[in-house]
Amino acid sequence: MGETDPDSHPLGDAATAAFDAPAPEASHDEDDRLTPGFVDAVIERVEAGDVEGARALVDPLHPADIADLFELAPSTARRALAEAMADRLDGEVLAEMNDWVRDELIGELNANQVAELAGQLDTDDAVAIIADMEEDDQRAVLRALDPDDRAAIEEALSYPEESAGRLMQRELIAVPEHWTVGQIIQYLRDNPDLATDFWEIFVVDHAHHPIGTCKLSWVLRTPRDIAISDVMQREQTLIPVDMDQEEVALRFQKYALISAAVVDPAGRLVGVITVDDIVHIIQEEASEDILRMSGAGDGDINEPVVDSYKSRVRWLLANLLTALVASSVIALFEGTIARMVALATLMPIVAGVGGNAGTQTMAVAVRAIATNQLTQSNTLRTIVREIRVALLNGATVAAVIGVGVTIVFHNPTLGMVIAAAMMTNIFIAGLAGVLLPVTLDRFGADPAVASSVFVTMTTDSMGFLAFLGLATLSGLTG
């Protein structure tokens, strides 16, 4: 699957030279993004029926840019664009395309067309496309695939979503340990069906257990008569086939891997994961943290409006509930507010700054957990650290607001009340900001999931309680 004849090396798949002379209509801006002028020019020609003209513009583009072109085109123009570019809309372009845009396009193809596209791809990319389809469509595509590809894809689909089994390619180079470097080179030259792009050679025993790995640069630098077992690195990072992709990405990062062997539960070599797929995952997982902390779901600008609505409104309704908690705290003090309306003016300041302080701490904690920097060994130390930062922040902000309110309202008691409330709330914010994600993580939950809704509930409620409570106790309104 996805093999190129080794005699005609895949020059056509080349990345576009960044310094290449631009087309008459400059296709890329200085950040390597397609220019609006270029996108418009392509769409205009397609819509005017000038398919030749549109293809002349698109032909020099890299598959990743063609994928971008579809994403940047208005969704109403995508179908006509796809028809005009039918021969360039290959598996590689689809693999680079945003999931939502791709699913929209694939939805318009029949099973045979999808099967043909999937057949051009490495297993991991083919699986990504097929996994998103409805079950019926999926079965139809699988039936239309040739038997080898079907078996590979069906096996990959049997692994859980976002696991190493879904990410891996099955195309890899594995050799027995008694082979010499010369034998390996001969084997590679004699077998045109082998993978063309690979970065390491895996050495396996008779039961197909990986026992070593050898970077190609070492193979190239070693005389032909040396046995691979004398050159290979025996210690290697093995990825269990059911490992979560986030964990896989952390391993790649920690050990600076370019590729890694994937093994089944019996320890047999079943595939390889390469770092170019990991790069996407790190980007995705980090984005997920931002979006989840904000309660924005998948948060993709290509997602249908209704899907975005559904994922976001859930959290807004949850937020409505948590806001009711804060609101009911205020209700306890209606009498106090009635006697001194200025309190209603000042109370959102205490709540708001506390919320910001909580979000700061939470962002730090969520990222430290996600990158394996915050572990059980340093949890207590990190909590103490965040408390110290919170105390310094609280003292500073409390002093500023306390003095300010004293001067503006000519009321030192009010100044002291708001300063004490601010100090308390920033302290609680720091505590909640680190404890909430740490606790969620300890119980196996995602520390990022809408933590901000709960931290804000805490800082709002405690801000109002501290401020209005202290105002009442101080006899300010008395």
Add this chain to the structure above:
Amino acid sequence: MGETDPDSHPLGDAATAAFDAPAPEASHDEDDRLTPGFVDAVIERVEAGDVEGARALVDPLHPADIADLFELAPSTARRALAEAMADRLDGEVLAEMNDWVRDELIGELNANQVAELAGQLDTDDAVAIIADMEEDDQRAVLRALDPDDRAAIEEALSYPEESAGRLMQRELIAVPEHWTVGQIIQYLRDNPDLATDFWEIFVVDHAHHPIGTCKLSWVLRTPRDIAISDVMQREQTLIPVDMDQEEVALRFQKYALISAAVVDPAGRLVGVITVDDIVHIIQEEASEDILRMSGAGDGDINEPVVDSYKSRVRWLLANLLTALVASSVIALFEGTIARMVALATLMPIVAGVGGNAGTQTMAVAVRAIATNQLTQSNTLRTIVREIRVALLNGATVAAVIGVGVTIVFHNPTLGMVIAAAMMTNIFIAGLAGVLLPVTLDRFGADPAVASSVFVTMTTDSMGFLAFLGLATLSGLTG
């Protein structure tokens, strides 16, 4: 710099096998993090003066794990740990270590010791260590380096921070285009001083301009008498030496690169960037977005408390100012609140849910901009899209709160007022959440920098204005 004798392949640098038998005290948990028990065991032995015992535990660890050990150890124990592990604390461990922890350790070494460590590293890692030092210390270390290493590091330091010039290694394999595959293999075997770990061979013309690139797997699969120019890929992504690292990372991601040539302004090949460094940058840049959106500065749990305080308190004070804007909006309506204190109870709900809606939209926009998905071509479309999502969200939340307030307060007018205010505020939140980052980006500013402070100011102020304003106009308070 950093070369290993090619006859003794660098087996010692191997990644630890994930399935290796654990030490008596299990060193790693199931997520490949050092266990608290293991960290404590090492520290206890070091503190008890049992250097042998501590080293027996640490010896099997990968350099990345030794770096983690230092990060997880309490900072008071790090010095003694460093002394006990002096011979394992090499350049590779330092390259993997958190910046703050590393700087703390390096601060205790003299210039010759630092120079010796830096001499073991690739240029990019050596530069990362030296760049963070005070200018005087930096000069002393540079003087202590051998002349070749010094020249390489001084040149790297001449490039701007976070640029391709800082990231690149100068060790690479470049060959003339008329060479055959056989000549290249011979050249690699005959020259033990060449780089050991590389993934591509660069082909250059007489002026050292890159004209093509060849993956090692292609070299291996091509007969010896074929010229490299017949096999190489002519189109390649060239990275200008002054390109920002975030941009470099996006290129690697877009074109699925493993390594890429770096060229000076005259187009000459000066270095190579490999994907393992890019993986760290993607992680860093994504973390930066989360932390900046939250106003948490660098947000590293190893940062000294005072530094964290300084970077966070700035934004809390900025937030204090923006909260005053919201507060002054409320002050305009003190008369209204005095007549109906329930308004003070309800107003934070309108502001809070609006703030959450704004943060959701902003998180989506910031990530779409950072990953080059939101460009000039689809800005207008994305704004329209976010408005549609906001209208749906607004209508839903407004209906729920409107009905709820009508029932609880037996006051349909109050229900209609809060529903209309909520609708308005969620609409404004959506607009501000997408317009603010897009505008910051258009003017060349970082769309993530504390956008949340400004979005929250907008949603707080407009929430209070809409709710209290409508309440006043509706005649609710007589």
